[in-house]
Amino acid sequence: MGRRPPCSKDGLNRGAWSSHEDKILADYVKVHGEGKWTDLPKRAGLKRCGKSCRLRWLNYLRPGIKRGNISHEEEDLIIRLHKLLGNRWSLIAGRLPGRTDNEIKNYWNTKLGKEVKAIPEPFNGEKVLQSKPKERKAAASLKAKAPIELGKQSHPVIRPKAVRCTQVYIPPHRDDHKMADQNLEPHSNEHALESILEDVDPSKFFVDFDVEKLLSELYDDDFLQVCMDEPREDNSGVRGLDGRSMMLSPWSEISRHFHGAMPEEWRIGDGLQPNLAP
DNA sequence: AAAGTGCTCAACCGCCGGAAT
DNA sequence: GATTCCGGCGGTTGAGCACTT
Numbered sequence: 246m247g248r249r250p251p252c253s254k255d256g257l258n259r260g261a262w263s264s265h266e267d268k269i270l271a272d273y274v275k276v277h278g279e280g281k282w283t284d285l286p287k288r289a290g291l292k293r294c295g296k297s298c299r300l301r302w303l304n305y306l307r308p309g310i311k312r313g314n315i316s317h318e319e320e321d322l323i324i325r326l327h328k329l330l331g332n333r334w335s336l337i338a339g340r341l342p343g344r345t346d347n348e349i350k351n352y353w354n355t356k357l358g359k360e361v362k363a364i365p366e367p368f369n370g371e372k373v374l375q376s377k378p379k380e381r382k383a384a385a386s387l388k389a390k391a392p393i394e395l396g397k398q399s400h401p402v403i404r405p406k407a408v409r410c411t412q413v414y415i416p417p418h419r420d421d422h423k424m425a426d427q428n429l430e431p432h433s434n435e436h437a438l439e440s441i442l443e444d445v446d447p448s449k450f451f452v453d454f455d456v457e458k459l460l461s462e463l464y465d466d467d468f469l470q471v472c473m474d475e476p477r478e479d480n481s482g483v484r485g486l487d488g489r490s491m492m493l494s495p496w497s498e499i500s501r502h503f504h505g506a507m508p509e510e511w512r513i514g515d516g517l518q519p520n521l522a523p
Numbered sequence: 524a525a526a527g528t529g530c531t532c533a534a535c536c537g538c539c540g541g542a543a544t
Numbered sequence: 545g546a547t548t549c550c551g552g553c554g555g556t557t558g559a560g561c562a563c564t565t
Contacts, residue, residue: 283550
């Protein structure tokens with residue numbers, strides 16, 4: 246028996262959803278919950294395939310969907326997460342509460358992707374002709390946002406399974422005077438991860454990740470190479486291991502990895518987890 | 524005002540991994 | 545272990561709208 250087609254096209258509605266269909270779907274999911282998408286249309290009385298129902302619910306009807314313009318902070322986060330994760334839209338969306346993978350993917354493909362491509366050499370390693378003022382502006386904007394080379398995969402791409410963000414880290418207010426007393430520069434890279442380590446229970450911060458799996462994926466050849474690299478003269482590279490054992494704990498190893506490879510981007514901000522502010 | 528062009532974004536498609544049988 | 549089913553993902557499409565000529 247062969248694999249049956251995902252959606253039988255006979256007699257099913259296609260294209261844009263009507264408000265009536267939306268109401269039926271929303272009411273049904275509210276009562277019966279998500280899941281069982283294949284059987285849902287029949288049980289709910291919708292002439293749609295299950296996949297279409299699932300998509301409509303997740304991208305449009307689901308409570309908490311944030312609609313409207315993507316803010317500057319969100320845009321910045323998308324760019325940095327994309328640099329880290331690649332086209333893992335669901336994973337990126339998981340770090341942006343209220344945003345869907347489809348929305349972020351569209352936003353990237355229509356705006357950010359073009360802007361990144363418009364960045365001149367040596368920032369993206371591509372030959373780009375900046376003949377239009379608009380392109381120059383976009384490139385300049387991204388250049389300012391890019392502490393490290395955009396478009397180049399500077400670090401190993403982490404490929405954990407995509408999960409939705411269930412907890413948002415909102416850091417406690419930090420007293421700038423207290424920071425001054427401690428000679429801590431507000432929002433310094435050095436301080437950023439220390440903030441996480443001090444303020445966050447690692448088990449909560451990584452609640453959405455399968456840490457063991459994440460680590461197993463980090464421990465590939467590239468990651469080991471990154472860990473073994475000697476520090477560079479300009480201090481832009483990865484720090485050495487100081488002779489310490491590689492495997493301390495999942496949390497310490499992740500933090501040590503990011504501390505070495507990612508501190509230029511990782512900052513703590515309001516309501517985002519983590520906020521990769523410029 | 525009309526035609527052409529570009530942009531946005533909801534929806535579709537095909538593939539894949541994991542669970543169930 | 546093999547097969548089937550289901551949900552999830554990323555890539556792509558195309559209708560509708562906005563802007564330009």
